[in-house]
Structure formats: C-alpha cells, structure tokens
Amino acid sequence: MALEANYCRVVLDQPGPGGVGQLLCTRRTRLGKSGQRICVGDRVGVDGIDWPAGRGAVASLEPRHGLLERPAVANVQRVVVVVALAEPAIDPLQLTRFLLTAECTGCAVQLVFSKADLVAAREVRGWCERVAGWGYSALAVSNQLGSDELLALRQTLSLPGIAVVCGPSGVGKSSLLNALAPDLGLRVGSVSGRLRRGRHTTRHVELFSLGPRLAGAEPSLVADSPGFNRPELPQDPALLAGLFPELRSRLEQGGCRYSNCRHLGEDGCAVGVDWDRHGLYRQCLAEIEALWQARSSRGKEAGLRQRGDRLEPLLDPSLRRRSRRSTRQHDLDEAREDQEPGSDQPSGQPLAGGLSKREG
Template structure:
C-alpha cells in the first residue's frame, strides 16, 4: 500500500503528498469509530485508484500533536512576534514558549517589522533578543518589507516541519510571502481600534519551503496551561531549569524555598527579572486552575 504525508485538511478531504504527487483522500469510517482524526502532518497509509478518489487506511504513530492548531509531527515552532504594531510582549512570548516547550517542540523566535522601529525601539528589541539568546533560544530579527533576516531563516526550515505561530497581526503571512513570493497569501492590516489584526488563515496547510514544510495555521486559539502541572513549569524555562540543578532541595519551585539557586541567579542578574516574574505568574495561574473531573 502507498504511504504519504497529509499536507492539507479541508472540508472532510485530506490531501496526501506521496513522492511528487498529491492525492485527495477521505478517511475510512473506522477512524470515526475509533475516534481517530487524521491531522495535517500525519504519516498515513492510503489506497487510491486515481489522484481524486482515495481513502486513508492507517494513521501511523505520532511523535506529537497540537489540538489548536490541529497538526501532528511538528519539529519546530517559529514564534513570530512583531517589534511594533502590535508592540513586542515578553509576557506573551514566554507564554508561547512554555506551551511549545511542554509539547517537546523546538522553538525559534522570529521578531518581525524591524523596519518600523525607531532607534530606541530597535535597541530595546536587540536587548530582549540577547536575553533570549542567553536563555538558549535562537532569535532572528526580520522585516518582510526590507527582507532583513529572511535569508537567515531558510537554513532552520530545511528538512523540518515547522509551525508559524503568534498572535494575529504580527506578520506571519507576510513572512511566508517573503520566503515564497509565489504564494501570494492574503494579509490584513492591524486594526487601530483593537491593536491587533484579523486571522487571515482559515485552515491548516503544509507549504513547501526549500526542502522543508511550513504550516501556515490559524494560530493558537487557546493559550491556557490546561495540561501543565506546577512541577512541569520549571522544565519549560530552560534558563531557570539549568539553574534549578544547583538548588538545595529537589523539586524546588523557586518561590519560598531556602538556598534556591534560581533566586540567587535573579539577584545576580544572570536571569532577567521579567522571565522570573512570568514564571511566578504562570505558576500561580496553574495553582489557581480549577480541577478537572
């Protein structure tokens, strides 16, 4: 039986890439019975007599999956944040980073619209970028208008399935258009009233960029820490996690415990104070979360 990868899901159809061919398939009824929904990114076994009428027979094991956006087998997330319009937010970035780290997906930070910054804003973004690089993240500063940093992004996409994620209006579609000008993806300007853009992507689709695939998604519709427990949060902040190995007490949450290496690192400015404040805020949010039954 032929095998392939689902690159698009739309209106009950799954478009399976097999070699150089794309075959339109439906899911067999057995998936509904077993509550298995094929996702974009799935490796599947299918049967087809032609390129318009096929059936997915088997979905292979996934290494990961996201619920919103619905996609599987993601290698990395390109977290797209604008320098301005809307303004860069470390709190929102750290929230995205926690969700991505928790799902064992490699994050790459891409700050867009650098061409719109004034000198002070540019210096501020450079400072934040350096903080996140010290924390262990790859950070790219880009502009879809001037193409600053666009070429630097290509090597990260090679051979990978990448998700572009970020709040609406930050320039995800513009960035994809800069990477592949032939796409002509629709973009929307920022609403001056709301300070954010409208989603311009309505379905999940894998787009070929070089030898990799990029998922242009409708974005994360939920940024809540639904499945993350308090003891998990430490591992979603790599800079905090590294220091926590020096804490006196195992399982230290870095709040009130004595001889905490993380709090010492904050005092010594080895970890930015805003990262620690976000950590504490997220920890409280998880603590206050209503239990599920």
C-alpha cells in the same frame, strides 16, 4: 498537508499512475471510532484510490512524534514563534505562553521578531538581548527589508522535516512566508483597532514545501497557521519550570534542596527570584495550580484523583492494595533478578508514537 472541511489533502511519497502527486481523501469511520484524530503533518495510509479523480480514503495513521497542540501539527521538528516588535506591540506574558506551548513539544524553538522596520534599531537590539537572557537567540526580520536574518530564517526553514510558524494574529506570519517564497501567494490582512491587532486572516493550518522536493530526501515543509491570542498553559504544574530554558539550565547544574521545589524563593532553591521572567513564571504557575486544584477537587467530589494529567478513581486507603498490574510487574522484577546476570532482556525503549517528545 491540510484539513479542509471533511477532506484531508494528502501528498504521496511516490507519484501514482498518471503522475498524480496529491489526493483529496475522506476519512474511514473506524479511525474516528478508535479515537484517532488526524492532524496536519501526520503520515497516513490511503486506500480505495480513484486515480483519475485524485480521490481516496485515509485508512490508517502512522505513529507520530512531536505533536504541537495548538495549532495542531504532528511530527513537528521545529517551532518558529513570531511576535511583532510593533503593531501589535509585544506582550511578554503572551510571548511566554507561546514559547511554553512550543517548548512542550521538546523540539527546537526559534523566536522571530517581525516588523523590525517599525521600531528603532536600539529597541530591536534591546529585545534580542532580553530574550537571549531567556535562552533564545532571536532573529529580527521585516518583510520590507531584505536582511541576513531573513536568509538565516530561510535556512532554518529549509532543513528537512516540518516547521510550524505560529504566533498572534497580525504579526506577519503569512507575510514572512511570502517574503521567503513569493510563489506561495498567501493571503495577508491588515491590522486594526487601537491595539493594532490582526483580523484572523489565515483560517487553517496548511503545510507548504519550501524549494524543490528531492527524490529520496525528506522534504522541508513549513506550516502557516492562524494567529490566536492566548495559548493554553501546560496542565501539570510540575512540568512548568522545565519549559523555561533559563531555569532548565540552572536546574541541570545543581538541583534545589527539595525535589518538589516550586522555585518561588524557598530556602534551598537553586534558582532564586532574581531573573527576568520570574514574575511571569510566578503568574503562570499560579494559573496552572489554580486549575489543577479546581480539577482535583472537582475530581474528589466525583470520587476521582489527579494523577499526571489523568483523573483516576480515588480509593479508600483501607481498601488500597497493590494493583494487579504492579503485582505482576513486581513478580516479573523478582523473576528477572533470579535470572543469571547477562541474560536480561534489553530494557524497554520508550515507545514511538507518544504525544510529545517530552511527555514520551
């Protein structure tokens, strides 16, 4: 549920002796040694439990699906991106960067405009229409006005599974959760300065349960998270277009002439340049490509080459031969083709426990 200094707060599937429902746990060192980082949202195995003291130790980590990188939350089912219509004002590039981080998980993304009470209804409508063109059906809410939109958001957050609320500091993420569940009593801070930015009031990610937990049912949990201003972009330039819903739908309808099309107005591009976020897409692509090139030229100096988001040893072409692994795969394929039809093993299912759905 939360990471607090050196402790993990773990909620139990079934209450233990004496009705203990939560444990404060340390982490077994072998978890760290095997490179396993525990995130809020992970399902873990606990041992060494001292029931009266409510203490234990996290000993194992279950495979996860859907990891949101920042804020780091595992097993995410929905990402709610919140930006304020005013105080602080919307920055379309920053909003796009948050949306891209959310899209990287492959989960459902809900965009919320907060502080609707601070701007004219016309402006609210304008933004909702604009992002509809990006492929998002946004909810415009205010913590001061009870509204159908707030109820719709409550419904989205009450679905089973984990939802994460993220966005810049000061947009009212904690205020929104307080409006939906006053019992939470989350700390809220004022905005300050010329840009009316937040002051990083929420300091860590924490999961809360919305509504009563029904026996046997998957609980609906929502994470409040600390605001930050500049989400990282994905590393691989080839992934970028697929993270813009308005491009994704056009690319699915009919592809560009070249499979490595950058969608910057090339001949035979199915997308063209006549779309609202084209300038933002171009800007993001330039940033990712520059970092990609810097990484791969640094890699080349060190005798490495970029492959996916990994660096691997660069081989002199004259020395290149088929790797042992691909040789083995080739032999396996040949053996399989020799088998009688119908005697095939079922083909490999994608493994659970990959980083994020889209990467998996």
